[in-house]
Amino acid sequence: MEKDVNTNNPAAVEDVEKTRLPMKHPKATITSTVPIVIKIEPPKDVGKQKNDNNRHEDNDTKNTLKSRFCQLLPVLLFLVTFATVLSLLIIYMDPSTEYRHQQFRQNLTHDYDMVNTPQDNKELVWFVKEVLMKKYPMPNLQKLPMDEFNYNTSNEAAPSMAKMIGEDLFDSKKSGFYFQSLTGSNAPMMPAPWLTQSLNWGGCVVEPDPRKYFSYRKLYAQRDTIKIVHASLSPQKYPKEVTLHYEEDESEVKVETMADEPERIKCFPLYTILLALNRTHVDLLSLGCQGQELEILQTIPWDHITVDVISIHLIHFSHKIDYPLYTSELIKYLEDMSYQLVWNHEKNFVFKKIISSKQV
Numbered sequence: 001m002e003k004d005v006n007t008n009n010p011a012a013v014e015d016v017e018k019t020r021l022p023m024k025h026p027k028a029t030i031t032s033t034v035p036i037v038i039k040i041e042p043p044k045d046v047g048k049q050k051n052d053n054n055r056h057e058d059n060d061t062k063n064t065l066k067s068r069f070c071q072l073l074p075v076l077l078f079l080v081t082f083a084t085v086l087s088l089l090i091i092y093m094d095p096s097t098e099y100r101h102q103q104f105r106q107n108l109t110h111d112y113d114m115v116n117t118p119q120d121n122k123e124l125v126w127f128v129k130e131v132l133m134k135k136y137p138m139p140n141l142q143k144l145p146m147d148e149f150n151y152n153t154s155n156e157a158a159p160s161m162a163k164m165i166g167e168d169l170f171d172s173k174k175s176g177f178y179f180q181s182l183t184g185s186n187a188p189m190m191p192a193p194w195l196t197q198s199l200n201w202g203g204c205v206v207e208p209d210p211r212k213y214f215s216y217r218k219l220y221a222q223r224d225t226i227k228i229v230h231a232s233l234s235p236q237k238y239p240k241e242v243t244l245h246y247e248e249d250e251s252e253v254k255v256e257t258m259a260d261e262p263e264r265i266k267c268f269p270l271y272t273i274l275l276a277l278n279r280t281h282v283d284l285l286s287l288g289c290q291g292q293e294l295e296i297l298q299t300i301p302w303d304h305i306t307v308d309v310i311s312i313h314l315i316h317f318s319h320k321i322d323y324p325l326y327t328s329e330l331i332k333y334l335e336d337m338s339y340q341l342v343w344n345h346e347k348n349f350v351f352k353k354i355i356s357s358k359q360v
Helices: 010-019 045-093 095-108 122-132 157-169 184-189 192-199 210-219 270-276 293-298 323-336
Strands: 177-182 202-206 226-229 240-246 253-255 263-268 281-288 306-313 339-345 348-353
Touching (some): 122 270, 157 192, 157 348, 177 270, 210 226, 281 293
Parallel strands (some): 177 281, 281 306
Antiparallel strands (some): 240 263
């Protein structure tokens, strides 16, 4: 409790002031209406450093995945290979699969007769014309000479037959048309190369042997008047599919069961191919088809087709047929069709029509 001080006494007032404790004053608060904006900028290298860190982390992750994949890849390849081999073994060891495989191979050796397709079927004619007769361009090949396919001294009948057909029977006729199918070893007897080279004839060559087919295509690549057909002539009035077989002792082609992989060939009636050629007249028809020449001739509708000369070649197949009986039937049939035998040498026959197509 403070004492009463006489204010009239200055000394007393001074003593009292000295004895008073100092007073604590509150801090003054300064308020301002102006906002203070403090902008804190990060260091310039912080963002770049973060991107670098993220890139390094991604690279590390990718490298880790690659290394793991490389470690697992041999294992995965082994498992896939093992599973594949095991599956194939199970399939081929299955008796039913082996039986089906044998049936499939056996079916390939059977002939397929398309008896419901007539030889003048429009779709069949279109297929022969647009697919089998299509010529693929070979611009790099020049017009080759025909010496290698022409007659040679290995068969004395060939030169005399060529001269007789071209000069005697046709009087050196220019730009005629031939149709020939001489399979296997009968090829050296073909008159087509000589007629093409000497008299500028055109025509159609039907060849089932794929090797000879490609040789003929190469030979006749630059000759637009000649068509090469990879097929065989059908002995019936409808198309069929047969198996090709190559004999070991010669390049003969015949229909037979093959021990390994059979090759299939399509057979078309001669009349079908002539329709695809848009031809009703043939100057020379040459056939050497392993004893099926008579059957092929019997498929021709003679009221729609005319042929001036027919040559039949049995020199390389006579030992596999009843030659006397077959030739007698062949000659009799052609005589009934108004053809006369004008040349016969070493089992090669040439027939000429008694009444020419111009007089009919």
